[in-house]
Amino acid sequence: MKRALKRCSATHQQGRLDAPVLLSVTLLVTLFTVLPMLLSITAGLSNNFTRGVASGLTTRWIVEVWSLYGSTVWSSVLLALSCMVLVLCIGVPCAWALARSESRAARVFEDLLTLPVAVPGLASALALILAYGELRGFRQSFLFILAGHVVFTLPFMVRTASAAFARPDLQSLDEAARSLGASFLQRFFGVLVPAVAPSIVAGSLMVFTLSVGEFNLTWMLHTPLTRTLPVGLADSYASMRIEIGSAYTLVFFTVILPILWAMQAVARWTEKAYGSKLG
């Protein structure tokens, strides 16, 4: 009904409110956004960037990128998945505690948790290096980057999940389960988590996206043996010919975007399956 009304008023608008300025700005912005993407895709597939597609199409740049930087793709995907799982395990219980607690300490803690987002990644990375740089084994492993990613992405999960946990109907559902004798673990995994599943999935998606593309922290935290995809990209932009940089960018698009789209589809599916249960 609302939708029909909206469509009706929209078609009504189109007759009277054709907005030439807004339309041209939208078209220009679309061009501005899409043109560099198209250029980078064609550059990664052309023999010579300056002469463009006319110089002939080739996959040799992609093959070269794969042999030089192929490992960074897997490192990044694994790192982002580990980050997501860790943030899920520590973030969701914490979100519930923050949603349920009314103490002042909880509010202070909630504000503190979001600081790594407000403070530039460079500063957080410097702090980590100054604190743990001496611990060789830790400093030179992927765990060091993982630690940085976890504290950076944690607030996104906690805020999303805790907003969902704070719903009043959920509170009474929890009370009901408790009065029927359900233990805390039973209620947490049987009632609370399924009820906020869409938010948790949305939060996980955000965590994965942020981790897979993170550069500001990662560039400072990486070592020659622990390189992620964005770190490899920066390296290729600085030291390789422009065709290789473009091919590498193309690899980023073809590997990461399908994963993101698949995860978005899962998020929509969860929304449909679980979202309507409690209205």
Add this chain to the structure above:
Amino acid sequence: MILAVCAVPAAVVFAAFWLLPMVRLVLLPASKGWTTYFAVLTEPRYLQSLWQTTLLSAVVTLVSLAVAAAVGLYLGRRQFAGRRLLLSVLTLPLSFPGVIVGFFVILMGGRQGPFASLTEAVFSERITFAYGVTGLFLAYVYFSLPRAIASFTAVAERMEPELEEAARSLGAQRWHIARDVWWPALQPTALAVGAIVFATAMGAFGTAFTLASRFEVLPITIYNEFTNYANFALAASLSITLGLVTWAVLFVARRFGAASVGVGA
């Protein structure tokens, strides 16, 4: 009791890998004397870097907000085939690392780029815009627009068309509608998105790093102090300044009733 147990793992990780290291970072400049904290104000080179970064971020924020509001108003109140697709294309750069955005500018406006070829054909001189302040500006706008467009479109979708119809039928001018109908509806979002865009631009490192611009921004200054000169206390002091600026902007925006939009997302 159970509440505390639930919060403990997150609290431990946060304290170990952010809070305590950060406390150490904040205390570090003191080892070189208290004046190190004010290095950004006393040393002209750093002050200029801070000033340049702030100015660039402010201009980027204003331009992005104005452009994104127009796009949001257009996309949010119209139904046409491919609207969803267009919106997802426009917000796609949200998942690009900053380095890719910097590279895009090098592709378009670098020495080998189409802009250089075009200007050579027309003016018989290869003009580049990638390595100066223009390149930085365009790159920053590129990664700021998607976030602002997504937020403004969402607001515009909820705007009441009746209000504008009424204003129009009462003979209001275009400019008056923009000021009295559009602006009040968009303002809380503009404040929130503006703060996030500004904070992100201030701290943007990947993009500036890729462009290796002649126009030095504060994150690059910090990076150079740390890696090239191993001047840890100074790098810490400049990081604290940068962190304080971005945190303060986000804090003030929230205080002045900015609508909540996903931070950084």
